[in-house]
Amino acid sequence: MGGEDRSQLITSSHWPPDQSDEVRNHTIGRALDLAASTWARRTALIEGSPQRDGPRWTFEELERDAKRVAHALLTRFSPGDRVAVWSANCSQWVLLELGAALAGLTLVTVNPAYRDSELAYVLRQSKAQGIVVQQEHRSRDLLHIAAGVSKDLPWPCEVISLGDWPSFVRSGAQDGALPYVRPGDIAQIQYTSGTTGFPKGALLTHRGLTNNGRLYAHAIGAGPDDVWVNPMPLFHTAGCGLVTLGALQTGGTHVLPPGFDAGAMLDLFAAHHGTILLSVPTMLIRMLDEQVSAPRDLPSWRIATLGGAPVAPELVRRAERELGVRVGIGFGQTEASPYITHTRPDDPHPTWWETVGRPLPQVEVKITDPIDRSTLPLNEVGEVCTRSVCVMEGYNDDPDATAAALDAEGWLHTGDLGSLDSYGYLRIQGRLKDMIIRGGENIYPREIEDVLFEHPGVQGVCVVGLPDEEWGEIVAAFVSLRAETSADAETLTAFCRQHLASYKVPQVWEFVSEFPQTASGKIQKFVLKDRLVHGDGA
Secondary structure (H helix, E strand, O other): OOOOOOOOOOOEOEEOOOOOOOOOOOOHHHHHHHHHHHOOOOEEEEEEOOOOEEEEEEHHHHHHHHHHHHHHHHOOOOOOOEEEEEOOOOHHHHHHHHHHHHHOOEEEEEOOOOOHHHHHHHHHHHOOOEEEEOOEEOOEEHHHHHHHHHHOOOOOOEEEEHHHHHHHHHOOOOOOOOOOOOOOOEEEEEEOOOOOOOOOEEEEEHHHHHHHHHHHHHHOOOOOOOEEEOOOOOOOHHHHHHHHHHHHHHOOEEEEOOOOOHHHHHHHHHHHOOOEEEEOHHHHHHHHHHHHHOOOOOOOOOEEEEOOOOOOHHHHHHHHHHOOOEEEEEEEOHHHOOEEEEOOOOOOOOOHHHOOOEEOOOOEEEEEOOOOOOEOEOOOOEEEEEEOOOOOOOEOOOHHHHHHHEOOOOOEEEEEEEEEOOOOOEEEEEEHHHOEEEOOEEEOHHHHHHHHHOOOOEEEEEEEEEEEOOOEEEEEEEEEEOOOOOOOHHHHHHHHHHHOOHHHOOOEEEEOOOOOEOOOOOEOHHHHHHHHHOOOOO
16 A cells, blocks of 8 residues: 555455566476576575474575476476375475476375375376375375375376485486476466365466465565575465465575474574464464463564464464564465465554455455355455466366356456455455354354454354254354463353344354364364264364
8 A cells, every 4th residue: 555545446346456566477497497597596495304404405406406306207207297296395395396397297286194085086186197205194104005096096107205306316317408388387286175075176377376476475575585484285375385486486595394383483483583484373373372481582583474264363463462573464265376365564554454455466356246246345245256367277177166166257256255445455254155144144253253362261263153943043153262261151152242243142152172174274164063063062
């Protein structure tokens, strides 16, 4: 907003593309080449470990090693082939992402927590011709599982062990031309969380991923002096897209721990003078709690950006109060590569912490009536739709799902409920399928969750609708409490009555120690709801 009066910028719930930053018609390989020529000897990647200082790469070394990986891949596969990666975070994952892009291959990202049947589904659905596998993850022999699953496919699928990484890299030619790759080619297939039915494979382009990572990095003011400490899983667009490609295109250093541990994250921030965090809210809460119990000196940390789940205003205030860091909030989904909107540091919006920001440059957003798809007036709740170069090409081999998500004009219908204000800032009210209708009244779980987060005894909350013969649905709240609190259902009910209309006050309270989550940090509401509906408890 830059101090100007933008209250009249939009008069309906439609934000046209902001031209303040450019669309670049780049591949991931081109982005790597530009980074290597611009910041050649600056540190690009550090494999972070709390026990030791891991290996590191400059930008020119990162490009050199990524090209070696590309040549090794091309001894086994042809441009256009799909190759899966099944591994937790490690430096080889990043090199594989860049190498596959240079080789013109499509990388199929697989959650290392997937069970055998889930891996089989992804390999079969993506028609993967190969899979690169971590030997073990959380006491599971991933290499043995992958070998067994690949044998049952109706086509050859080569299994490559990360345990043989040095010999794999040496197997390729040391030089020679790499194939021509177009910005519109499919760089990755990322599978959605699969909260209902089988997961769908979003086809994400080079152009979409590179632009999204760069636009996000610009929105938060990232530059060559920044150090990104990245706990997000690389198999998700937040880890391999926003952070990996955001840091790459702005010259920052990417510190990559093997997974999330609150204490280890704080140690890495202290050791490497970290400046930027992208995480889900739960991670930041755990880091705040750890900092209280074992304080570290963290003067370099300047911003924590949050996404993947609702962000309570109290969490924003706590982070700023206890860590002295700015907080940014983003909203997106895998199908949009992933970010659609984001707040800005020193945001002038009067209540920015209640929003997920305004659309990134070059990203168009509108709020539509879920029934007739007409654009709604300002501040009315409807389905969030977006259109940009970042939006997926469709779902892999699933024309029906693609047609349901992408309309003829290129709009992605996200399935999320939200509203736009006159500044173009988006407020999210939850998923369209999660909206509660009680006695004809529409109730948005996010509003109730935000109120409950304000109670000092509440650590986490999830609100769902339960079927009811009289009202159609009633409101149920799943709550995790802080250890030191004496709050109970009676006190929380009284608290809600002070801030909410009576029909929005939860009638059912369930207290839980933790919430079931997807790998990207989203609470699986359907799991909680099913347990209660079927009498299994929470």
